[in-house]
Amino acid sequence: MFINPEVPLESLPSADNLDWHALHPSFVRRLQLGALIRVLVIGAIGTVAYLLMQGGDSEAMGRFADWLLSYALIAFGVFAASILIWPVIAVPRRGYVVREKDILYKTGVLWRSVKAVPFNRVQHTKIDSGLLDRRFGLANLSVFPAGAGGHKIRGLGTDTAERLRVYVSERIEAEAIEPADDERSPPPDPRTEAGAAPDNGPVTDAG
């Protein structure tokens, strides 16, 4: 028999107040090491450029290099400090939650976002890890739905990433073949499919 009980909106699972999983503790150090390498490379390029400008025949160019040096040093100092400190601020604010039907990822310090990707929309998953990631035993998990709205969860432990990937793949398959218990009967009518009556809008709007 086709049963289609109405779903009270208050009972819908909320994506607020979740128990967020933190990223791997080494991830901050991995990002800092990456930042340090970048700082060193940019510093080396800057030094070479300064020496070339100084060593040239043009006297005006030499004066310009000296004038530029102070500004460049200040800018470089600010840049270096910020990208070295940034991971300490940003990483604790990232986190992920895997639920039965979707995977959520939160990120952002100033602009904070929480993104949810339902498993029955995921096309495929990917794990990758760069040289630095492997040095710290880390891996990144990407989850791709159709279009461009996927997750790239960086800084997971290698084991965690693999376990998550396996779980996500299993969930994708389960969602694709088996209808959930409450959806066992075919939903011929799109209106009743959600179990929502027309006046049963999800939101009582204040805006």
Next chain:
Amino acid sequence: MNPSEPGAWQRTSPFAILFFIGRTIKSFTRSLIQLVATFGALAVLIERNPQVALAIPAGIVAIIAAGVLQYWFFRFRIEEDRIHIHQGVVRKTALDLPFDRVQGINVERSLIDRILGLVTVSMDTAGSATAEGQLPSVTSELADDLRGRIRAHRPVKTADRIADDERAGEAAGEAEEGRGRERSPGQVILRLTGGDIARIGFSNRNLVVAAAVLGLFGQSIDFAEERLRPILESAGEAFAGAGALIQVLVVIGFVLVGLGLVLFGALLRYHGFTLWREGTAYRTRAGLLTQREVVVETRKIQQLTLSHNLVLRLFRRHRLRALPAALLPNQGSADTPGLQIAEVLEVPLLQGPEAEDLRKSVFGREGDALTLLPRSAGFKRVSPHYIRALTLRISFTLALVAVPFLTGLLRDRGPGEVVLGVFIFWLASILPAALVGWVRWRRQGYLHDGDGLASRSGFLGRKVDAFLFRKAQSVTVVQSPLQRRKGLATLNVQLACGPLSVPYIDLGVASRLRDYMLYRVESSQRRWH
């Protein structure tokens, strides 16, 4: 090329050589600009060393030979459930395309094709490159046969119930058809007249831009006047004060030429535009010389967008676009990274009620309370704090763009004065930025029911994007620092055809919409594509 003979390898008609020659030339020159640049460079070379000119016939012969060879090595075989395409002279490719992977089948007829009764078929696939799924210059019977076979091989999932679901969906669609104007498959929904084509031409965005350019570069009028004056003066010396008259004539001439160009452009592209419903698909055909045909299955449509610019608003007409999934990553296999951009079904001109009929027919019985009409009273405003955010964003962008100019202008002054100059410029830009922000806030709005959401935006024109919740791919709630203070948030929905955003709504509303949308997606057993 007998369509009723499956299993045999066949070649397309020899006229496909033209197609391959075109493809070869295209592979060298990605754009018209490159082509012009190449010819320019050649001209310079020939001027310096006339012997270079000998290379031109050699090049032409080589390109024709490449076309002939590509034609010779291009073979295809149609089987019951798939098509094999083998092609390539040096780098051979063998495409094995099961019909159930084909998203849509589009047909294009060039002028030569039309004279000879041939068509070029391209199959939209999820995952393989466009060029591989193309059959150039085949008979239209073969195209119809292919279309029939592809329709017979709808994607079948492992569970039978999905097929049931499909039938149920189609039944719903057919019930809808019974209500609407389109009673039988293949019924014409819309046909554009000559007047409509003219309206499309007048509403061309380039015309507005051209008018602005004309106004800015008034000098070109003087230039033209200098050239025209002797002609006109010799024609009739009776005009003593010919100067003003010539100027007026030149302006009128410019306007007429511009109008002629855009009208001709519209005629070229949209002549004989017809939209009809064919079973579960929508099909458009248009074009004066090259006739293009786009077929999009109803269930592949992810989003409907109705828009109008200033000119279309005057005409009380709209433009509708039905967006299918744009990027479908190939499931499972990483070796074919190609992503397919599916054809967008576009109705270049239609009236509000026609757009609403189409929406009802595309969405079926879902999303009854949605609307595509921007003037609908159902749209709710977003928070007025959006004006503040826009003002800041626009004025900062303006100030940033102005920095190089101001630095150049005040190069004799110290850095302090440059900073002050930028600051004053930023202050001065706040008022116009606020005005723009206010207008955009007035245009911004959203509307939802239990099945879907419509988001309105715009500045001079207006645009409404509508989609069904169950088509969402991911949902994001974002909060900027300002939004956090005011308890607001921006809701971003990623669809398979692109992103859609509802800015500056109450955080609670955004969260509940997200939770409900996730619920609809996760509990839906209907196919989203």
